Amino acid sequence: MTPPSASQDAPAAGAAALHIQPVPAFRDNYIWLLERGGRVAVVDPGEAVAVLQLLAAHQWRLDTILLTHHHNDHVGGVSDLVRAHPARVFGPANSPFDAIDVRLREGDTVAVLGTTFSVMTVPGHTLDHIAYWSAEQAAVFCGDTLFACGCGRLFEGSAAQMAASLGRLGGLPGDTRVYCAHEYTLSNLRFALAVEPGNTDLQQRREDCVELRERGLPTVPSTIALERATNPFLRCEVPAVQAAARNHRPDALGTPADPVGVFGVLRGWKDRY
Ligand code: ZN
Ligand code: FE
Numbered sequence: 001m002t003p004p005s006a007s008q009d010a011p012a013a014g015a016a017a018l019h020i021q022p023v024p025a026f027r028d029n030y031i032w033l034l035e036r037g038g039r040v041a042v043v044d045p046g047e048a049v050a051v052l053q054l055l056a057a058h059q060w061r062l063d064t065i066l067l068t069h070h071h072n073d074h075v076g077g078v079s080d081l082v083r084a085h086p087a088r089v090f091g092p093a094n095s096p097f098d099a100i101d102v103r104l105r106e107g108d109t110v111a112v113l114g115t116t117f118s119v120m121t122v123p124g125h126t127l128d129h130i131a132y133w134s135a136e137q138a139a140v141f142c143g144d145t146l147f148a149c150g151c152g153r154l155f156e157g158s159a160a161q162m163a164a165s166l167g168r169l170g171g172l173p174g175d176t177r178v179y180c181a182h183e184y185t186l187s188n189l190r191f192a193l194a195v196e197p198g199n200t201d202l203q204q205r206r207e208d209c210v211e212l213r214e215r216g217l218p219t220v221p222s223t224i225a226l227e228r229a230t231n232p233f234l235r236c237e238v239p240a241v242q243a244a245a246r247n248h249r250p251d252a253l254g255t256p257a258d259p260v261g262v263f264g265v266l267r268g269w270k271d272r273y
Contacts, residue, residue: 018115018137020179022218023050028183029073030220032141036113039063043132043141044181048077052084064112067091067100068143069129074181075099092121092128104130117141122169124162125152131169139177139221142169147180148222149205150188151233153271159264163236166263170234174225185209185219191273192232195244195266201229236262245269 016037022030025047032043033054041064045051055062062085067075075097078089082099090110091100104110108119110132117132122145129152131142144152145162146169154162169178189206196202205226209219228234235241236259245265246253253261 018113020137020139020221022220023054024183025050025077026073030179030181030183030218031077032179032181034113035060039113041066041112042081043179044068044074044143045077045081046073046075048080048084051077051081055085061085062087064110065089066110066112066117066132066141067095067097068131068141068145068181069126070095070097071126071144074143092130095128120168122165124157124159124165125155127156129157129165133172133176135173137177138173138175139179140169140172140224141179143181145169145180146178146227146231146234147182147188148178148185148209148220149192149202149227149231150184150270151231151267154267159267160260162267163260163263166233170224170228170231172224174223174228176224177221178224178227179221183218183220186213188231191270192230194273195232195269196235196238196240198240199230201226205230232266233263236260236266241266 018036021033023033025031029046031045034041038060040060040062042051043066065087078099089101090104093103093105104119106121110117115134115137117134120131120133122129122131125144129145131140133140145165151166192202212219232241242257242262245262248269249265252265
C-alpha cells in the first residue's frame, strides 16, 4: 500500500521555524537575535559579549548582522562579532559607520535565514535610519524610530521627516510585530497617558506592561495595531491628541492643526517630560 500523501500543513522538509529572541544589552537596549536551523542573524548589536555567549552555548553560527542606524549602542559590537564569525554586515547606504559590507536603500531586499526583508528608509532619529520589514514573518525591526508607545528623539532629522517615517511604519499591516531596540515602554506610557488620559486601550496597555515588567519580561514586540491604538506619535490626527498638543502649546498650532505641527509639539513635550 502507498502511504497517504503528506499533509498540506506539514512544514517542507528542512524548513525550520524562525525563532526571534531579545538579547538585553546595556541598560535598556534589545539586540534581536533570529535563529533558524543553527544559523543566526542579529539586529543592532551594540555590544558583542552576550551574543557571543549565546552563539557558543548553542553552537550557532552567526551569518548576518542587520544595522538600523549608526549610533554606538546599535553598532558597537560589530567588530568583535565579525572577528569571531564570518558574518555579512548590512546597513544604511548613507551611514557614517564604515564596517558595512552591503549598503541598503529604500526598496532593497535582504535574504535573511530564508526570509526576505524589505528595506524602508525612515529618517528622523538619524538621517541614516532604516527599518527591515518582512511581510512573510509579519515583523518589522525599526531600531530607534518607532518604540512601544513612543518614538525616537530627533537627533539629526526634522519633525516632518520623523512624522513621515512613523506614518509609513504605522501603515504596515496591523498584525506586524514591532521589534524596537529599547525597553522604554513604561516611561512612554506615562507620557502617552498625560496626552490621552481617557484612552481605554492605553489604560489597559499600561496595566499589561506594568505586569510584564514586574515579572521581568520585555514589553516588546508589540504590534502595529496596538501602536495605532495607543501611541500618541501615530495619533497626531486624533482630536483628543490634537487638543492635548494645543493645550500644551496654545501658540504653536493653527486651526485646523496640521499633523506634523502636532507631532512636533508632542516630541518637544516628551523631550522635557
Ligand atoms: Zn539611536
Ligand atoms: Fe538606541
